[in-house]
Amino acid sequence: MSGTKSQWRQRGHYIMIKGSIQQEYIMIINVYAPNCRALVYLKVLLRDLKGDLNSNTIVMVDFNTPLSEIDRSTRKKINKDTVDLNDTIAQMDLTDIYRTFHPSLNLIFISKMKTHTCYCILPRETPCFFRMKFYDTLLDRLD
Secondary structure, eight states, rough: OOOOEEEEEETTTEEEEEEEEEEEEEEEEEEEEOSHHHHHHHHHHHHHHGOOOOOOOOEEOSSSOOOOOOGSSSOOOOOOOHHHHHHHHHTTTTEHHHHHHOOSSSOOEEEETTTTEEEEOOTOOOOOEEOOOOOEESSSSOO
C-alpha cells in the first residue's frame, strides 16, 4: 500500500490509504464522525470525496451514534437525526456490514469512565469475548 492521506476537520477526521493489492487498485477510507451533527459531517465529507470514490473503495465509518434501536443501551426510539442519517446511508448505497451478518445480535456493553463513555461489543453468551464496536460500511458506488 502507498499513498496515505489523513484529514482532521473540526470534530471529525478520516484517514485515506491508496495502493494496490495483487495488481488491483484499492482505496480504504476510515472515518470517525463527531458525536454531534454526524449527518452534516458525513454528507459534506462524502460529497468532498465523491471524485475519489469508485467500486474499489472501502469506507469504514464510526458514526458515533447507534443506527438502530437494537444498538442502543436503552430501548428508546431513534431520533430524527438518526432517521435522516439512515436515509442518507441508504441513498448512498452504503451497507452496514455488521448488521448484515448479525441482524439480531444484541451485544452492547457500556462502561462510564469519568466523562467518557466507552461502547464495546460484549456477546452475552460468551462474556470473555470483547471487541470494539464500530460500524463497517462498504461503499459500492456513490450516485
